[in-house]
Amino acid sequence: xxxxxxDFPNKIIFEKEGPFMSLYQPTHKSRPENMQDPIRxxxxxxxxxxxxxxxxxxxxxxxxxxxxxxxxxxIFWNNTSEGLVVLANKNKCVVYKLNRSVDELAIVANSFHxxxxxxxxxxxxxxxxxxxxxxxxxxxxxxxxxxxMIDLDKDTPKTLEEVLGDEYTQSHINTGRYSGGVTGSPVFxxxxxxxxxxxxxxxxxxxxxxxxxxxxxSNEMKLPLILVALDEHxxxxxxxTKNKYLLDEKVSKDPEALAREEIKELTxxxxxxxxxxxxxxxxxxxxxxxxxxxxxxxxxxxARAALEGRIDTLMIESGHIEPGMVNRQTGEIxxxxxxxxxxxxxxxxxxxxALKSQSEVVVLPKERMPSNRGxxxxxxx
Numbered sequence: 453x454x455x456x457x458x459d460f461p462n463k464i465i466f467e468k469e470g471p472f473m474s475l476y477q478p479t480h481k482s483r484p485e486n487m488q489d490p491i492r493x494x495x496x497x498x499x500x501x502x503x504x505x506x507x508x509x510x511x512x513x514x515x516x517x518x519x520x521x522x523x524x525x526x527i528f529w530n531n532t533s534e535g536l537v538v539l540a541n542k543n544k545c546v547v548y549k550l551n552r553s554v555d556e557l558a559i560v561a562n563s564f565h566x567x568x569x570x571x572x573x574x575x576x577x578x579x580x581x582x583x584x585x586x587x588x589x590x591x592x593x594x595x596x597x598x599x600x601m602i603d604l605d606k607d608t609p610k611t612l613e614e615v616l617g618d619e620y621t622q623s624h625i626n627t628g629r630y631s632g633g634v635t636g637s638p639v640f641x642x643x644x645x646x647x648x649x650x651x652x653x654x655x656x657x658x659x660x661x662x663x664x665x666x667x668x669x670s671n672e673m674k675l676p677l678i679l680v681a682l683d684e685h686x687x688x689x690x691x692x693t694k695n696k697y698l699l700d701e702k703v704s705k706d707p708e709a710l711a712r713e714e715i716k717e718l719t720x721x722x723x724x725x726x727x728x729x730x731x732x733x734x735x736x737x738x739x740x741x742x743x744x745x746x747x748x749x750x751x752x753x754x755a756r757a758a759l760e761g762r763i764d765t766l767m768i769e770s771g772h773i774e775p776g777m778v779n780r781q782t783g784e785i786x787x788x789x790x791x792x793x794x795x796x797x798x799x800x801x802x803x804x805x806a807l808k809s810q811s812e813v814v815v816l817p818k819e820r821m822p823s824n825r826g827x828x829x830x831x832x833x
Contacts, residue, residue, distance in 0.1 A: 762832050
C-alpha cells in the first residue's frame with residue numbers, strides 16, 4: 453500500500469528502520485508524453501531492486517511491493533503532474549505528486565534522500581498565486597523559473613455555482629475540505645435587490661475560497677500568496693480574508709484574461725524584490741552570527757551541531773552534493789560513494805537532521821549562498 457501526501461516534512465522521514473528507498477522521476481500531465489512515464493518508472497524500480505540485492509537480498513520482494521503496485525496502477529498514471537517522488541521503508545510508503553519537475557534518481561541508503569523535496573517545499577523563492585473572479589478561482593505555485601496551475605481534486609467545489617448551489621446553504625462552507633454537493637437547510641435571500649444578493653453571494657463565495665486556500669495550501673506550505681484579481685475583487689477579498697500569508701503586493705487584472713506566462717511575469721516582478729531582500733537578510737544575519745561564533749560553513753562543525761539540535765537555520769546550495777553520510781550516533785562525517793546503499797548525500801542527511809530538530813531549512817541557488825562550500829548554518833547557541 454502507498455499513500456499520496458502533500459505535507460512536508462512527512463512523518464516517514466522520522467522512521468528509524470531502514471533500508472530507506474527514494475525514487476524521483478519527472479512525469480507528464482498529458483498524452484502522448486505521459487505514456488512513457490510508467491516505463492521510466494519501472495526502469496528506476498529496477499535500479500532500486502539491484503541496489504537492494506547487494507545489501508538486503510532476502511527482503512527485496514517485500515520492500516518493493518508498493519513500487520510494484522504503483523507501476524501497475526493505471527489510474528495513478530493517468531493522473532500525474534510534473535514530478536513524482538516515492539519514499540518507502542518496510543513500514544510505510546508515501547508518494548508526492550509535485551508541480552515541479554525533478555531529476556531522475558533511485559537510491560537505497562541509510563536515510564531518505566530528501567533534498568529535492570526540501571528544494572520543492574523550502575526554497576526561498578517559492579510562492580503561491582491565487583487568481584479569482586466572481587465566478588471561479590485557480591491556485592498556482594511558482595518560483596523564479598516558472599509557474600504551474602495546481603490541479604484540484606475533481607470533487608472539489610470550485611465555481612460560484614458549485615459552491616453556493618441554486619440557493620446558498622450555510623452548511624456547505626463548514627464542510628470538509630474536499631466535500632462535494634450542497635447539504636443542509638437552505639438560507640434564502642429574503643428582501644433587498646439583485647445587487648444586494650450578488651454582493652452577499654460574492655462575499656460568501658470569497659469566504660469559501662479563503663478558507664479552502666488557507667486549509668489546503670497556506671497552512672501546510674506557509675508560502676507567500678499573491679492575489680490576482682480586478683480591483684473591486686481585491687478589496688472584497690482582502691476585507692474578509694484570514695490568510696496571514698497573503699501579501700500586500702497584488703496584480704490588479706482579470707486572471708481569466710492572462711496567459712500562464714503573463715501571470716508568472718507579473719507575479720514574479722512582485723516577488724523578486726521580496727525574494728532578494730529575504731535572502732540578503734538571511735546572508736547578513738549569517739555574517740553577523742558568524743562574527744559571534746554562532747555561524748559556520750564548516751561541514752564537520754555543522755554535523756556536530758545538527759546532532760546536538762543546535763541549528764537555528766540551515767542554508768543548502770541547490771544541486772550541490774557531498775557523497776557520504778553523517779553518523780547519527782557520533783555526528784562524524786563518513787565519505788562514500790552514492791552507489792553504496794549505506795551512503796547518500798551528506799547535505800541531505802544534515803537537512804533531514806535539522807528538520808527533525810524543528811530548524812529552518814532553506815535551499816538557495818549558488819549565487820545567493822553566503823559560502824562556496826554548499827552549506828552554511830546559523831546556531832541557536
